[in-house]
Amino acid sequence: MAKISSFQVPPGSCSVGVRVIDTTSAITVPLDMVTPVIKGHEILQCPSFAFLIEHPSGRKLLFDLGVRKDWENLPPVVVNHIKQDGWKLSVRQGVHEILDEHGVAAKDIEAIIWSHWHYDHTGDPSVFPASAALIVGPGFKETFLPGYPERAESPILQSDVAGREVRELDFKDAASTLQVGRFHAVDCFGDGSFFILDSPGHTLGHICALARVTVSPASFIFMGGDCCHHLGEMRPSAYLPLPDSIFPNPLEPETAMPCPGALFEHLLRDGDRARPFYGQMRPGMILCDPDVADETIEKAQEADGTGSVMVVIAHDSHMLGKIDFFPKYANDFLAQGWVEETRWAFLEDFKDAIPSGSETLQQHVKL
Numbered sequence: 001m002a003k004i005s006s007f008q009v010p011p012g013s014c015s016v017g018v019r020v021i022d023t024t025s026a027i028t029v030p031l032d033m034v035t036p037v038i039k040g041h042e043i044l045q046c047p048s049f050a051f052l053i054e055h056p057s058g059r060k061l062l063f064d065l066g067v068r069k070d071w072e073n074l075p076p077v078v079v080n081h082i083k084q085d086g087w088k089l090s091v092r093q094g095v096h097e098i099l100d101e102h103g104v105a106a107k108d109i110e111a112i113i114w115s116h117w118h119y120d121h122t123g124d125p126s127v128f129p130a131s132a133a134l135i136v137g138p139g140f141k142e143t144f145l146p147g148y149p150e151r152a153e154s155p156i157l158q159s160d161v162a163g164r165e166v167r168e169l170d171f172k173d174a175a176s177t178l179q180v181g182r183f184h185a186v187d188c189f190g191d192g193s194f195f196i197l198d199s200p201g202h203t204l205g206h207i208c209a210l211a212r213v214t215v216s217p218a219s220f221i222f223m224g225g226d227c228c229h230h231l232g233e234m235r236p237s238a239y240l241p242l243p244d245s246i247f248p249n250p251l252e253p254e255t256a257m258p259c260p261g262a263l264f265e266h267l268l269r270d271g272d273r274a275r276p277f278y279g280q281m282r283p284g285m286i287l288c289d290p291d292v293a294d295e296t297i298e299k300a301q302e303a304d305g306t307g308s309v310m311v312v313i314a315h316d317s318h319m320l321g322k323i324d325f326f327p328k329y330a331n332d333f334l335a336q337g338w339v340e341e342t343r344w345a346f347l348e349d350f351k352d353a354i355p356s357g358s359e360t361l362q363q364h365v366k367l
Helices: 076-084 095-101 140-144 171-175 261-267 290-304 338-342 345-353 359-366
Strands: 017-022 025-030 043-046 049-054 060-063 088-091 109-113 133-136 166-168 183-187 194-198 207-215 218-225 309-313
Touching (some): 171 183, 207 290
Parallel strands (some): 109 133
Antiparallel strands (some): 049 060
16 A cells, blocks of 8 residues: 655745756666666666746746766866766757747846756856856865866866856755755745755755646646656655556557556565665765665655656656657646656666566466
């Protein structure tokens, strides 16, 4: 039986417009940051999503920027890492170009929020006017600034921050007065419409965000950044256990027949239908704290289990073709049924791990 989520959001009578941006980034990386290895899913081929947040007052924010087009001009510590590990990248457009094509001017962006400092989220802030502040998580300034080349080992370019206000969030003060679920939070506009959430673990200073996109009934979009890289790290959960019958069918999306959850039982850890397929993140990543990352995922699971929150992590390829992307708005996701449409779509990635001669597969074929 599913556990009832106790995820609570402070009240608010105002909502923001949210548009999910496919940044045209295509990234191919080894899926070696999580355990266990699942047959056929050793490589992660993924997009990188950003978000445009629009307040009724006209104020506009960006959450993440994807990969910059000239990524080979990133600091050497980053470029060498990409090339040595054999990662493959391609980018067709910068976020500022995508916005401009649809009438959103770079000069109208009040601030850029970086979920964290990894290159597939930081983009190229230098193409935005210096009037756009850069909002970052705790510990960022001391660890990375003034940036490369003055700070030779920094993964951040000096040009990213030159002449720009870098606003580092302090959740210690906010923690005593404001929480969203179990996240320490900052109310960005002061009216309960958009919260920035303290969510470290993947990196130092990692932050997520929660946008109220409808007021009655209240519904929210959770901008997950890299709180996880694949939804197999978040699902199943105590709030969303692996169902007996899965629809839409992740293995045959065009069929009207559901997929038996039993097909995936052998991939469950300890056979637990309320525990994510993937376990703790490996500790080899720069500044990664696996235990803290697990805590962040557990907090995000509470939001994910409410039914009124659409969780969008930065690299979820299974959102493509299932939700509306920029220039369209995502505010009506509840009415569109996108949560149900996308919830178990990631299971398609495990199709090669299902034994072709298994009894459950034979039963599935007979359905």
